[in-house]
Amino acid sequence: MEQTQEQVLKNLFRSLDKSAKETTTALAGANIRHGFIGGYATSLLGGLILTRDIDIIVDAEPSDTRNLLLQAHPGFRLTQSNKLVFVDGEESIPIELLRGGSTRQLKLPDANTVSLLSVTASSRPGRIENTPIPILAPAVLVLTKIKRWVFAAESTRPQSIRKAQRDVQDIEVILDWLAKNNLHIDLGSYPDKPKEDLLSGVRKLHQMHANLRPLLETTLEAKDFALINN
Numbered sequence: 517m518e519q520t521q522e523q524v525l526k527n528l529f530r531s532l533d534k535s536a537k538e539t540t541t542a543l544a545g546a547n548i549r550h551g552f553i554g555g556y557a558t559s560l561l562g563g564l565i566l567t568r569d570i571d572i573i574v575d576a577e578p579s580d581t582r583n584l585l586l587q588a589h590p591g592f593r594l595t596q597s598n599k600l601v602f603v604d605g606e607e608s609i610p611i612e613l614l615r616g617g618s619t620r621q622l623k624l625p626d627a628n629t630v631s632l633l634s635v636t637a638s639s640r641p642g643r644i645e646n647t648p649i650p651i652l653a654p655a656v657l658v659l660t661k662i663k664r665w666v667f668a669a670e671s672t673r674p675q676s677i678r679k680a681q682r683d684v685q686d687i688e689v690i691l692d693w694l695a696k697n698n699l700h701i702d703l704g705s706y707p708d709k710p711k712e713d714l715l716s717g718v719r720k721l722h723q724m725h726a727n728l729r730p731l732l733e734t735t736l737e738a739k740d741f742a743l744i745n746n
Contacts, residue, residue, distance in 0.1 A: 529643060531607035532556055535570055535591075537647045538602060539611065542588035549575040550650060551632045553614075553624070553660055555686060557651035560635045560643065563689040565682055569610040570602075573652070575627040578613040585611075618708040623663075625656055625706055655702035658690040658735075662717040663709065669720060684725060691731040701735050719744040 536552060543550045552560075555567030574581050582600050585592040591602045592611075602609045616624035631653035637644045651657065665683035668676040694701065701718070703711050722732050722744050733741055 529559060529566070531602075531604040531609055532559075532567065532570060533643055534604050535602035535609040535611065536649050537645070538589045538591060539570070539572065539585065540649055541647055542585050543572075543574065543581070545588075546584055548581060548584075549627050549632075551625075551627055551630065551652045552649060553652045553657060555682070557657055558661070558686040558689050560640055560649060560651055561654060561689055561693045563686055565685060569612060571612045571614060573614050573616045573624055573627040573630075576615075578615055581613050616708060620708075623709050624660065625652065625708055630656055631702075631705055653702070653705070654690050654693050654697075655699055656705050658687060658694070658701055659703070659706050659709070659714055659717075661687050661690065662721055663714070666717045666720060669724060684721075684728075687721070688728060688731065691728065691735050694735045695731055699735070700737050701740070703740060715740065715743055 536556065540550065540552075550572050551557075552570065552572050554569075554571035555563065555565055556570045559565070559567065585600065586594070589602075591604060593601055593603055595601055595608075600611045600613065602611055614622065614624055616622075616626045616630070618626075632650045633653050634648040634650050635644055636648045637646065652660065661683055665680055665687065668680040668683070671677060671680065703714050706714060718732065718736070718740075722729055732744075736744070
């Protein structure tokens with residue numbers, strides 16, 4: 517029998533979704549505000565790239581959060597290199613816990629204040645069941661993706677080229693989601709990174725990827741689009 521797209525996606529992302537469910541259950545139970553970012557978050561907006569790990573910003577020290585997860589469920593384990601993973605059968609999903617904020621090296625959004633989107637079973641049938649998954653609000657998530665893409669955008673190294681290509685695909689998914697939901701890229705909700713730096717990345721994307729220009733024009737506020745289109 518031919519599988520439906522929902523069944524295919526459920527099978528492909530099964531271990532990732534289970535890891536996310538157990539992670540958010542434990543963190544919510546401890547009142548730790550958190551949001552999934554990166555490729556996994558993008559997949560919950562319609563992205564089809566199968567990521568191999570899960571990235572989460574947390575409003576707590578990552579070391580303390582890791583210890584909490586290790587005690588919360590037997591699936592959480594440490595590798596020989598002291599990396600946190602969630603083991604589901606033969607699958608081992610790396611879990612990266614990150615602390616955002618302007619004083620942190622990566623300058624990720626602060627999980628304490630940034631807007632989140634709760635992805636539910638009704639919005640992602642076949643992926644999400646009874647436990648809603650909080651992801652970084654797409655209006656900000658896209659900026660974190662653009663920020664990462666900038667570092668690899670002009671590299672000639674094969675690995676960096678592939679990474680940049682995947683980032684552009686994810687960016688397109690998020691921009692498309694924003695456009696369909698009549699929302700705009702929210703530069704003001706990422707105070708941990710100077711607006712000038714964020715606009716510089718958006719401008720570079722606009723210059724290098726003509727296919728994304730219509731989506732950028734649709735999802736940027738008019739005043740911001742004018743700034744990158746000069």
